[in-house]
Amino acid sequence: MRLPAFDTRFLNTWLLKHALSLPAAVLRFVSGGGVVHVAGRTLDPQIQCLWRSLYSQTSGRTGLSLTAKSLETARQEWQDAAALFGLPADIRVRFETIGGEGAAAGTIPRGLLIRPMRVSEDAPLLVFFHQGGGVLGGPDLSRAFAVRLAHQARCPVFLPEYRLAPVHRFPAALDDARAAFDWAQANAVRLGAPSGRVAIGGILTGAGLALRVGLDLRRDFKPAPVAQLLVTPLADLSDTRIAANAALGLWPLSSADIDLLIGHYAGGGASLTDPRLSPALEPLLVGQPRSFVVSAGLDPLADQAEALVQRLMAARVQTVYRRYDTLPLGFDLFAAVVDAAAQATDDIAETWVELLRSGQGEAGPEAETGSDAAVA
Template identity: 60%
Template sequence: MTSPFLRLWLLRQILSLPSAVLRFFSGGGVVYVGGRTLDAQIQFLWRTWFTSAKQEVTFSLSGKSLESAREEWQQAAALLGLPAGIKVRIEPAAGDTPGGIGGIIIKPAVIAPDAPLLVFFHQGGGIIGGPDLSKAFCALFAHEARCPVFLPDYRLAPAHRFPAAYDDARLAWDWAQAHAVRLGSRSGEVAVGGVTLGANLAARLCLDLKRDFKPLPVAQLLVTPLLDLGDGAMKTSTEGLWPVTADDLDQMISHYAGAGAGADLTDPRVSPAHEKLIIGQPRTLIAAAGLDPLAPQAEAFAKRLIAARTKVVYRRYDSLPLGFDLLASVVDGVRAATRDMAQNWLELIRLNGAEETHPDQPRNQPRNQDVA
């Protein structure tokens, strides 16, 4: 059996081939949806590398038990490893975390003096995985932004439905804030972020801290945020794309919020997009994907924050799909997007801030990354 190291080496060699060759190996043609073309490396991973002889696709929840899907996601994350060429130290969170919440701490070789600790809630839709799912993305982000990252664990549905994950996120935030310097923040400041459902937790946390007159994060990072769990439009947009499809989102939401049991998905506690008052929020970087059923939610939330006079930077990476962060270690376009996020993050957290960008007036993207 080929070792994981050799498989990863082979995968990286294949992905270095020209886009036309990768598309040929993927069956030919391009994946073109809504005026946007899917990244060629991601198309190859989807159609070839992560599709079995039985046509079962890694990361897809369709036709699988939750247990097998969890195992599959973890194996894929382990196979893909960390991005090459970065210098970070990864260590488990100390044993004094509240409620036994675990997690990992990522520290780059160089930490900027003004860089806050980033508390980042991981990928997985609230039902799959742990910090390892977002380790590659966060390691690259930490390296590029020169900031430490704390990736806390949290309880998963359906064994622990909402609000269990949020309760754990709040505990993790409080603990990280009290131990920011020990966790690597030279400034003592703390920021918050997350991806998809993790971004939901981060946004909800900021709203609740403001309501409770608690100290706010210095900034928040929302990557492909799932902010309205009852949004029917996301089920009809780019449904067939990979690695996370609209059908996968539907299953995640059903498990997480108990949608089948008559849960109110318009409750702002579970869907922050329905919060009526969003004034006084921290500086915010929102990153959306072009081939993403959640992109309209991200754009709408960015516009609301801007209207509430929050400093916002909004970025959309048109060739990438929902779940692109899972591929940060091997896909050039994802690495470029992550570097772009890190650069905007560095500017945003500094006193002069970044140039504010509105969803209708985006800034220029790095090469090979289009913005609508």
């Protein structure tokens, strides 16, 4: 009798999670001793152990760094990390591939639909654009985060593909993102949500795409998303504070890595101050949907997130902001093995649900802000 193939990814994730369950003092000892303090914030000990033990290299660069390696190698490393740190074994969802070879070219966007086992009756579909800086990979990079969000919020999540740089530079990704949202809006019921109940969101460059699509929908007098979820947004590619915050770019993405991603994504001929490329520079943010903005404490993009929050509030957009002080940019990737990342992801899902519920009635004219949340 032939036994079914065993997926070793879950075993590897389980082993890593249990190794990281050792006391914080032991984890810091294994990772070379000491506590990592940056700008008055302390890096989570489990993240520190991953960074300085599992991914340390004699070159001093981290295993997920983009510098001094080919783009193909960097993409493979990020895909491997997403698989290793990926799906928790205790969450069950349904996956459905959308588009593909059976779909007419240009009519149905390719992507991954995630349906929780239980869906709230009024839960919107969330169209969520994956991370990777518009360069590193596809929906698999954000699948683990989307699974947790779908499960906790009891809402379907659609992770569309979009073309990647440097082969397809801006505005290819934006064109694909808009087409994917328009298609999802027209097919919300088919995808498991009430008609017209579609939200938008993303991580890193994906969050920038989500913000830009929402702005373009307003410009075109199209139905707006019911809400937007912007996780560690890269929405101002001209922001000089990214380099100034180099010390915050500990791991997995440094400010040098972000600069490299921006160069690939935008290309040499684009103006980084173009609001289509840097939607946070849009002159008017009035009329944006209810917004939930997330940043990390050790995140070279945190200043950018906070500036966006201030602008949304000034535009009288109902806005909630959370910052997770012990975590770095890219923390969502490690939620299956790092306790603080899992807690942050759960908190994001709970806050997202609260924001959606707040919109069931008529939204007040004043912006709502959440206090900074440090998940230790």
